[in-house]
Amino acid sequence: MAASGDGIAVEADQEPAGRRPGAGDEAPDFTLHGTGGRTFTLSEARGAPIVLVFYPADNSPVCTQQLRSYSEDLERFTDLGAAVWCLSPQDVSTHETFAAEQRLRLPLLADIGSVVGRSYDILGPLGFYRRSIFVVDGGGTVRWARRSLSSLTYLPTEQLVGAVQSTLG
Numbered sequence: 001m002a003a004s005g006d007g008i009a010v011e012a013d014q015e016p017a018g019r020r021p022g023a024g025d026e027a028p029d030f031t032l033h034g035t036g037g038r039t040f041t042l043s044e045a046r047g048a049p050i051v052l053v054f055y056p057a058d059n060s061p062v063c064t065q066q067l068r069s070y071s072e073d074l075e076r077f078t079d080l081g082a083a084v085w086c087l088s089p090q091d092v093s094t095h096e097t098f099a100a101e102q103r104l105r106l107p108l109l110a111d112i113g114s115v116v117g118r119s120y121d122i123l124g125p126l127g128f129y130r131r132s133i134f135v136v137d138g139g140g141t142v143r144w145a146r147r148s149l150s151s152l153t154y155l156p157t158e159q160l161v162g163a164v165q166s167t168l169g
Contacts, residue, residue: 030116051135052136053086087117130149143166
């Protein structure tokens with residue numbers, strides 16, 4: 001694990017390339033229920049970049065820190081016209097409670113049964129989510145992908161903003 005200059009834990013462990021989808025692949029479409037009583041369909045959000053943040057669990061220490069960080073920096077993404085959607089296998093009710101307690105401004109999507117996690121190949125050997133992030137461009141193509149081996153740390157906002165900027169150029 002490494003630390004950035006501002007003390008944020010930075011993901012140092014990434015799986016080797018070759019897993020699908022990866023950069024250049026079409027992003028698997030999905031429809032999931034999420035916080036705020038909304039339904040989220042990836043293909044219906046085309047036209048702008050979307051950052052898909054797969055995280056293992058609500059209320060875990062690293063996930064809480066990660067989502068709070070991204071929520072606090074949300075304008076960095078929205079200023080680029082990008083949305084940030086956070087997915088985990090917990091249900092919407094659990095997500096609503098977690099989001100309210102942590103004052104999260106990001107939508108949390110319920111991937112019950114890890115169907116979307118499976119389609120993005122982010123499940124670990126025991127079937128649990130691995131902390132992973134995908135940047136999908138406005139046309140529905142994955143432009144940047146990162147899958148964690150350990151899920152013990154996360155990428156700082158600055159790195160994700162750079163990945164989004166690279167989809168715009």
